[in-house]
Amino acid sequence: AQTVTQSQPEMSVQEAETVTLSCTYDTSENNYYLFWYKQPPSRQMILVIRQEAYKQQNATENRFSVNFQKAAKSFSLKISDSQLGDTAMYFCAFMNRGNTPLVFGKGTRLSVIA
Amino acid sequence: DTGVSQDPRHKITKRGQNVTFRCDPISEHNRLYWYRQTLGQGPEFLTYFQNEAQLEKSRLLSDRFSAERPKGSFSTLEIQRTEQGDSAMYLCASSHDQGDHQPQHFGDGTRLSIL
Numbered sequence: 355a356q357t358v359t360q361s362q363p364e365m366s367v368q369e370a371e372t373v374t375l376s377c378t379y380d381t382s383e384n385n386y387y388l389f390w391y392k393q394p395p396s397r398q399m400i401l402v403i404r405q406e407a408y409k410q411q412n413a414t415e416n417r418f419s420v421n422f423q424k425a426a427k428s429f430s431l432k433i434s435d436s437q438l439g440d441t442a443m444y445f446c447a448f449m450n451r452g453n454t455p456l457v458f459g460k461g462t463r464l465s466v467i468a
Numbered sequence: 469d470t471g472v473s474q475d476p477r478h479k480i481t482k483r484g485q486n487v488t489f490r491c492d493p494i495s496e497h498n499r500l501y502w503y504r505q506t507l508g509q510g511p512e513f514l515t516y517f518q519n520e521a522q523l524e525k526s527r528l529l530s531d532r533f534s535a536e537r538p539k540g541s542f543s544t545l546e547i548q549r550t551e552q553g554d555s556a557m558y559l560c561a562s563s564h565d566q567g568d569h570q571p572q573h574f575g576d577g578t579r580l581s582i583l
Contacts, residue, residue, distance in 0.1 A: 358510075387569040398471075399511075399559070399574040406569060445510050451568050453499055455524070458510030 356381045356448050360459035367436045368467050374421075375431045375462045377446030383407075387449045388422065388429045389456065394442040402444070405429065436466045470494070472575035474560050480581045481550060488546045489578045493562030500543050501572060502535055503559040504528065511559055517543060518565060547580075555582045 357380045367373035379388070390402040405413045405422050412420050417437075421430045433440055443463050447456040473492040481487055493500045498519050503511035514533070515525045519540035529535075532551075537543040547554055557579050561572035 360510075389571065391574075398576050401571045401573075404569070404571060447510075449569060453563055453565055453568070453570050455501055455513040455516055456503075456511070456572060457513070460508070460510050 356383075356386075356450070356457045358446050358448050358457050358459035360446055360462050362462045363460070364463045364465070366465040366467055367433075369436055369438060371436055372432060372434045373436055373464065375433075375444050375446075375464065377429045377431070377459055379427050379429065379446070379448050379457075381427070381448065381450075383450055385451050387451075388420075389447040389449065390418070390420070390429075390431045391445045391447060391458075392440075392442045393445065393461075394439075399445070403431065433464075438466050438468060440464060441466045472560055472562050472573050474558075474575035474578050476578055477576060478579045478581070480583065482583050483550055483552060485550055486546065486548045487550060487580065488544055489558055489560075489580075490542060490544050491560030491562075491575060492542045493560070494573055495541075496564070497562035497573070498540065498565045499563045499570070499572075500537055501561040501563075502543070502545050503561065505557040505559055505577070506555075514545070514558075550580075550582050552582050555580055 388405045393399045443461045446459040501516040502514040505511040517537040557577045559577045561574045563570040
């Protein structure tokens with residue numbers, strides 16, 4: 355079974371600074387997909403960014419980018435120019451091919467400080 | 469696209485009672501997923517559907533839990549004889565089934581509190 359580990363329960367960053375959230379996973383599959391989801395306090399979980407394992411190029415979405423290291427099974431999220439609205443729980447998630455259920459990590463609580 | 473809708477937002481009930489939650493997915497999405505999230509944890513998979521067919525159930529889904537999606541649109545999750553350990557946020561998500569890695573869109577969740 356796949357597992358996802360987020361080793362940083364909490365992190366904080368000053369507004370406008372850059373922060374990196376860590377995620378490692380374990381799988382025997384070769385083709386799979388990785389996601390970062392954001393869950394603001396008392397609000398809906400939303401997709402931040404996704405990465406296909408067969409793509410070597412790291413995904414980017416505006417201020418959000420990933421560092422995907424397939425051999426190391428590592429999938430970190432970098433948030434540049436942090437904004438107060440980035441304050442949220444961030445979950446790393448794994449999905450096998452075929453739109454199967456997501457396997458989530460325990461999350462990292464990020465606080466952006468003014 | 470009106471998003472995934474879940475009802476109710478909050479449910480407080482006494483131990484031993486039955487509860488039922490509803491999820492309305494995004495209209496053109498044929499995959500529907502149920503997850504449970506306890507405090508300080510990530511969501512854990514419970515079950516999912518493609519149209520009206522239930523494809524998989526997690527070991528977390530005891531015999532007291534049942535889920536349906538009778539017409540391939542909305543889904544219900546029922547918990548019978550609730551226990552303290554059932555207190556959690558129940559999340560519903562939906563996605564397309566076209567392609568290999570469609571993102572799942574989540575609802576606001578139903579927070580269940582067992583007294």
